[in-house]
Amino acid sequence: MFKYIVKRIAYALLTLLVLTALTFFMMRLLPGDPFIGEKAIPETTLKALNAKYGLNQPIYVQLWMYMKNVLQGDLGLSIHYNRPVNDIIAQAFPYSFDLGMRALVFATVMGILLGIVAAVKRGTKWDTITMLIAIIGVSVPGFIIGAILQYFLGLKLFQATGIRFFPITGWNSFASKLLPSFALSFGSLATISRLMRTSMLDVLGQDYIKTAKSKGLSQKKIIWKHAVRNAIMPIITVLGPIAAAVLTGAFVVENIFSIPGMGKFFVLSIQTQDYTMISGTTLFYGAFLVIANLIVDIAYGFIDPRVKIADAKE
Amino acid sequence: MSVIEKSQFEWVGANATEAEKISRPNTSYWRDAMHRLSKNKPAMVCLFVIIFIALLSIFVPVLSPYTISEQHLTHSDQSMFFTDPIDGHMHIFGTDSLGRDIFTRTWSGGRVSLFIAFSAVFINFIIGVIYGGISGYLGGSVDNIMMRIIEIINGIPYLIIVVLLMMVIPPGAMTMVIAYAAVGWTGMARLVRGQIMSLKQQDYVIAAKVMGAKPARIIGKHLLPNTLSIVIVDLTLAIPSAIFTEAFLSYIGLGVPVPMASWGILANDGSRVFQMYPSQLIIPAICISLTMLSFNLLGDGLRDALDPKLRR
Numbered sequence: 001m002f003k004y005i006v007k008r009i010a011y012a013l014l015t016l017l018v019l020t021a022l023t024f025f026m027m028r029l030l031p032g033d034p035f036i037g038e039k040a041i042p043e044t045t046l047k048a049l050n051a052k053y054g055l056n057q058p059i060y061v062q063l064w065m066y067m068k069n070v071l072q073g074d075l076g077l078s079i080h081y082n083r084p085v086n087d088i089i090a091q092a093f094p095y096s097f098d099l100g101m102r103a104l105v106f107a108t109v110m111g112i113l114l115g116i117v118a119a120v121k122r123g124t125k126w127d128t129i130t131m132l133i134a135i136i137g138v139s140v141p142g143f144i145i146g147a148i149l150q151y152f153l154g155l156k157l158f159q160a161t162g163i164r165f166f167p168i169t170g171w172n173s174f175a176s177k178l179l180p181s182f183a184l185s186f187g188s189l190a191t192i193s194r195l196m197r198t199s200m201l202d203v204l205g206q207d208y209i210k211t212a213k214s215k216g217l218s219q220k221k222i223i224w225k226h227a228v229r230n231a232i233m234p235i236i237t238v239l240g241p242i243a244a245a246v247l248t249g250a251f252v253v254e255n256i257f258s259i260p261g262m263g264k265f266f267v268l269s270i271q272t273q274d275y276t277m278i279s280g281t282t283l284f285y286g287a288f289l290v291i292a293n294l295i296v297d298i299a300y301g302f303i304d305p306r307v308k309i310a311d312a313k314e
Numbered sequence: 315m316s317v318i319e320k321s322q323f324e325w326v327g328a329n330a331t332e333a334e335k336i337s338r339p340n341t342s343y344w345r346d347a348m349h350r351l352s353k354n355k356p357a358m359v360c361l362f363v364i365i366f367i368a369l370l371s372i373f374v375p376v377l378s379p380y381t382i383s384e385q386h387l388t389h390s391d392q393s394m395f396f397t398d399p400i401d402g403h404m405h406i407f408g409t410d411s412l413g414r415d416i417f418t419r420t421w422s423g424g425r426v427s428l429f430i431a432f433s434a435v436f437i438n439f440i441i442g443v444i445y446g447g448i449s450g451y452l453g454g455s456v457d458n459i460m461m462r463i464i465e466i467i468n469g470i471p472y473l474i475i476v477v478l479l480m481m482v483i484p485p486g487a488m489t490m491v492i493a494y495a496a497v498g499w500t501g502m503a504r505l506v507r508g509q510i511m512s513l514k515q516q517d518y519v520i521a522a523k524v525m526g527a528k529p530a531r532i533i534g535k536h537l538l539p540n541t542l543s544i545v546i547v548d549l550t551l552a553i554p555s556a557i558f559t560e561a562f563l564s565y566i567g568l569g570v571p572v573p574m575a576s577w578g579i580l581a582n583d584g585s586r587v588f589q590m591y592p593s594q595l596i597i598p599a600i601c602i603s604l605t606m607l608s609f610n611l612l613g614d615g616l617r618d619a620l621d622p623k624l625r626r
Binding site: 011012014018019022023026029135136138139141144147148150151155244247248251252255256267271273278282285286289290293 | 462469474479482558562566581592595602606607611
């Protein structure tokens, strides 16, 4: 188990290192210049600016400086806002995190429940409905779902009834958080319910379920004590990628619903070619997801003893 | 209960020709799979939808009286089925804020989106099969290193890499293909590797080896054809993900350059005027969703048809 954890951590660190170097070089390869603006900047000012941001040093020195700063948790100064990137992230990330967690929790809980229902009531209309939701969820991008929800539940429902059930934009009251969270969670909900159904059907066909049945256990006990516990394993492994999908999906959902989260800053920094802001945000997201994956991997090692055995054999 | 007497049975004798006769026409694996697929109604409907969308995308931009960038400022933001009072042509899907014909733009966008999706998936297929094939066949430390590289690439969320790449390479449809293919091949490589690893233990591969077949022949003749069914299913399911990536990138402002259209660009343009002219977003949204849905269902159908054991 110890070896397994060390290995996972080593991979996570290596991935972060590669990501940092990659972001750095990508940013340097970018066409254009962060100081290009409406007004031409005098030669001396340009030199001073380049010196201030360290852009006049050889590239390996810049990389070294960059890595050193990142390791100390300093992501640099946003060129566009002239504010530390750390500050901007600290201000915007809580919104994104709030939105992301709501979506993630909703998707996981609902996805698992739908998957269980579909598997237990296989072949009935429940099964069909769940699979319909699942297939629509993976086929309709989140920004379309967001816009449709906004139009029908935000605008049309208000026009029809005169009562504002769901505010169209914003992130302050509970009601205003419902639509964006749902729009963001839909795709992941579909993936999870589909996976859960497959996994559940697999487990329900196992011999130990037959044994439990022949012992005379109730259906409820068989499903919750024996089937679900085993069927939930594959869900844990996809939580990492699902978290990634939710976080990147938040870019567009935040834009649609005007939520002042990281997504807005990220999209804006692409348009303004704000080097440090882009690399800082990318790195932050990358690190966040690598760590999320690491936690999932380690948790999986603790929950499923088979991982330990496979590791020992290796 | 009546007793069955031995005398009730009669020995008809062994008929050698009858026993050897093949009473059913023999079919190959692929014909059998196609037969199963043709029995799957949703998958067949999806196949026709895909063909229909592809045909529209190919022919509408050629036959349309309008071009994608032609502006009619006298009648911008018109609703569906608006007939141009000057030349009598109908704007079937209406016009956008610059008075461009949405019908032409939608199908021209379909061309771009489908081109991006198909090329990206094709490149994934080539890289994935070669990489996975080598890794799976050689095994050992080569495999170990090759898989570690994939693990690191997979550790970084692919949309972030795609966004970074999109910013470095000048915008265009090909850029999208490159950006998507740069990270999209890992899934295919893993799949092919896993298949090849289990297949190379099979007796017929060992037999081929014993008979002196060279690695290239074993991989090309024995291993790859047997991975094909899984690869085809994966390719079909990768296309919707490529279409989604295109739409996503266009939506955050990293799409193909103006005046080119793609479904993602159209959705982005449409979302700006959504509250007043919802049809401008709904049309590309339906195109994106319907295409993704069709490929997803077709992929499911293909999986059932190619591997009946996996059927649920």
